[in-house]
Amino acid sequence: MGRKILFITTDQQRYDTLGCNGGTIARTPVIDAVAAAGVRFERAHPQSVVCMPARSTMLTGQHVSTHGVWMNGVPLPEEAPSVAEVLHDAGYRTAIIGKPHFEPFLDPFARFAENGFAAKGTFGPHRGFEHFESATHGAAGPLHYARWLLANHPEAVGMFYPVLDNSLEVNAMGGGDTGAPQAWVNNIPKEWYHTDWVADRTISWLDSLGADDDWFCWMSFPDPHHPWDPPASEIGRIDWHDVPLPAGYIADAAEREAVLDAKPRHYRAWYDGRLVSNYEAPAAWVPATLTPDQIREVTALNAVECELIDEAIGRVLAAVRARGWDDDLDIVFTTDHGELGGDFGLMFKGPYHVDGLMRLPFIWRPAPSAGVAPAVVTKPVGHVDLAPTFCAIAGLPAAPWMEGTALPVDDADAQARGFERVLTEWDSDLFGVGVHLRTITRDGFVCTTYMPGTAHDGSEGELYDLADDPLQRVNRWDDPAMAPLRGDLLADLWDHQPPMKSPLPTIEAPV
Amino acid sequence: MYGSIRHEICIDRSAADVWALAGDAAALHRWFPGVVDCTVDGTNRVIVTGSGIPMPEEILMCDNTQRRFQYRLTTPIFKHHRGTIDVIATGDDTCMVVYSTEADPRAMALVIGGGTLGALKELKRQMEESH
Numbered sequence: 125m126g127r128k129i130l131f132i133t134t135d136q137q138r139y140d141t142l143g144c145n146g147g148t149i150a151r152t153p154v155i156d157a158v159a160a161a162g163v164r165f166e167r168a169h170p171q172s173v174v175c176m177p178a179r180s181t182m183l184t185g186q187h188v189s190t191h192g193v194w195m196n197g198v199p200l201p202e203e204a205p206s207v208a209e210v211l212h213d214a215g216y217r218t219a220i221i222g223k224p225h226f227e228p229f230l231d232p233f234a235r236f237a238e239n240g241f242a243a244k245g246t247f248g249p250h251r252g253f254e255h256f257e258s259a260t261h262g263a264a265g266p267l268h269y270a271r272w273l274l275a276n277h278p279e280a281v282g283m284f285y286p287v288l289d290n291s292l293e294v295n296a297m298g299g300g301d302t303g304a305p306q307a308w309v310n311n312i313p314k315e316w317y318h319t320d321w322v323a324d325r326t327i328s329w330l331d332s333l334g335a336d337d338d339w340f341c342w343m344s345f346p347d348p349h350h351p352w353d354p355p356a357s358e359i360g361r362i363d364w365h366d367v368p369l370p371a372g373y374i375a376d377a378a379e380r381e382a383v384l385d386a387k388p389r390h391y392r393a394w395y396d397g398r399l400v401s402n403y404e405a406p407a408a409w410v411p412a413t414l415t416p417d418q419i420r421e422v423t424a425l426n427a428v429e430c431e432l433i434d435e436a437i438g439r440v441l442a443a444v445r446a447r448g449w450d451d452d453l454d455i456v457f458t459t460d461h462g463e464l465g466g467d468f469g470l471m472f473k474g475p476y477h478v479d480g481l482m483r484l485p486f487i488w489r490p491a492p493s494a495g496v497a498p499a500v501v502t503k504p505v506g507h508v509d510l511a512p513t514f515c516a517i518a519g520l521p522a523a524p525w526m527e528g529t530a531l532p533v534d535d536a537d538a539q540a541r542g543f544e545r546v547l548t549e550w551d552s553d554l555f556g557v558g559v560h561l562r563t564i565t566r567d568g569f570v571c572t573t574y575m576p577g578t579a580h581d582g583s584e585g586e587l588y589d590l591a592d593d594p595l596q597r598v599n600r601w602d603d604p605a606m607a608p609l610r611g612d613l614l615a616d617l618w619d620h621q622p623p624m625k626s627p628l629p630t631i632e633a634p635v
Numbered sequence: 636m637y638g639s640i641r642h643e644i645c646i647d648r649s650a651a652d653v654w655a656l657a658g659d660a661a662a663l664h665r666w667f668p669g670v671v672d673c674t675v676d677g678t679n680r681v682i683v684t685g686s687g688i689p690m691p692e693e694i695l696m697c698d699n700t701q702r703r704f705q706y707r708l709t710t711p712i713f714k715h716h717r718g719t720i721d722v723i724a725t726g727d728d729t730c731m732v733v734y735s736t737e738a739d740p741r742a743m744a745l746v747i748g749g750g751t752l753g754a755l756k757e758l759k760r761q762m763e764e765s766h
Binding site for chain 2: 197228230231232233234235239243266288290291292293403407555630631632633634
């Protein structure tokens with residue numbers, strides 16, 4: 125009997141939403157305790173700041189350019205490598221429960237397997253997961269949660285915020301008390317909400333296993349990704365009026381806009397409503413209209429969703445303990461990417477490689493039986509390191525197609541095994557608007573170079589000193605004093621950045 | 636907002652042979668993955684998608700000389716749609732098929748366009764394997 129793996133992901137969760145990372149709004153005692161008993165990573169970055177590419181990296185252990193899912197809407201090929209398959213082949217029982225998103229959601233032709241299981245009443249197998257039970261942010265669509273809600277609680281289907289508008293664009297409609305985009309009062313009972321459903325279904329699957337089974341379960345919560353529509357019964361946990369504005373928000377408009385103006389021009393162009401570069405934020409929403417109260421309310425709703433996730437995880441961990449598995453259980457917690465959350469007056473996500481989107485909550489509690497001491501790791505790691513970590517936990521060598529390295533257990537281990545840098549890439553091409561970024565984080569600096577595109581001529585970039593400028597307000601790309609460092613970082617970036625898959629895979633849906 | 640998507644594919648088969656299938660309005664379900672049924676009544680066509688959605692269409696043009704087929708989806712979600720299939724000879728036994736999708740709302744151009752890419756790949760597979 126070997127170690128079991130509970131891989132917990134959330135969607136679009138900021139680093140600073142956890143108490144163990146200094147968060148003060150959401151109460152997250154369960155994950156805080158997991159972090160205290162394990163390894164907490166302070167500089168973990170995704171290889172992409174949108175869902176499908178990031179999740180494909182988690183599954184394959186490959187950089188975005190290698191697996192080729194360069195943007196939402198590009199399906200991960202069914203034959204793509206999968207760490208779940210490696211573990212299953214080694215005898216592990218495998219499941220993914222919650223949000224998968226390796227294939228596009230908007231699929232009226234029902235071309236993608238991920239969207240077909242629920243209609244057929246089946247649960248995989250798919251991509252190495254013998255059990256594949258899916259959910260997304262609401263009650264629409266073909267996934268298992270939507271079908272379950274329709275069959276069992278049809279009156280609740282219409283209670284969620286409509287994520288897309290009548291034009292199938294991300295909805296800009298405001299709600300809540302402040303009219304914030306994608307804020308909503310959802311009258312669904314907590315027990316029917318997808319967070320509890322994901323935990324319930326995970327417990328059900330674990331109950332189906334034998335006492336001696338080794339297992340890998342990816343429990344994938346759709347929250348706290350927008351819409352911010354937690355059950356109305358829970359909203360009273362946090363009064364948005366009392367929520368402080370985030371440190372990354374600059375209250376003075378002139379100062380805020382000056383900071384944006386010192387960044388590559390697509391920041392200000394989006395803020396002003398002059399450029400929409402990607403599908404992931406409401407096209408009809410103009411960030412410059414965002415008010416402090418809207419940020420407070422969204423932050424509060426987001427925090428409620430984080431608390432519900434924490435409590436759901438607590439229920440699952442209790443179920444694991446009841447089975448007597450805890451001593452051999454590895455818990456890995458992270459998210460696919462962050463949320464701008466009001467930083468620089470922006471929300472949602474896009475081609476903005478700053479901490480709001482890039483700095484991940486990232487925690488690994490090794491199985492107590494492994495005897496790993498609790499630690500904090502400050503060296504950079506990434507999603508690309510997860511798949512080799514799962515292999516190492518299972519006592520397997522990393523598959524040759526994996527590009528990351530099994531996670532370090534402390535900074536000395538990280539130093540010894542060469543955790544120096546983490547890379548993040550962005551490519552979007554939406555109806556003729558192209559944006560292309562490559563980023564390296566190393567030695568306490570974040571350096572992003574922009575390749576030629578609609579808004580950039582190839583000379584632009586960003587360079588931030590994370591120690592002196594943790595909020596990334598001072599872009600030092602053009603600072604002559606930083607030129608040698610900039611050159612060194614860019615050379616290192618291009619030495620390690622894999623080439624983009626060729627031929628370039630095609631976007632087959634908006635998301 | 637309006638969006639336009641274009642996909643093309645080269646096929647090792649004569650334009651006439653490819654047009655015989657691609658220009659047959661009633662045969663779309665034979666080569667478009669995710670279209671499970673297709674019925675034609677004059678200039679009206681109704682396709683049924685894999686998720687069970689019936690989608691009515693108006694056939695705008697079926698030009699056997701130019702080898703161009705044009706249609707529009709008339710489902711109310713579309714403010715505008717036009718699909719165009721062109722089969723262009725590139726040699727005696729080779730051709731290029733271009734499948735263009737224009738749509739308002741633009742997101743539907745991406746959704747339909749994703750399907751047309753799969754259709755072109757399937758058309759190529761069928762045409763070349765049966766040659």
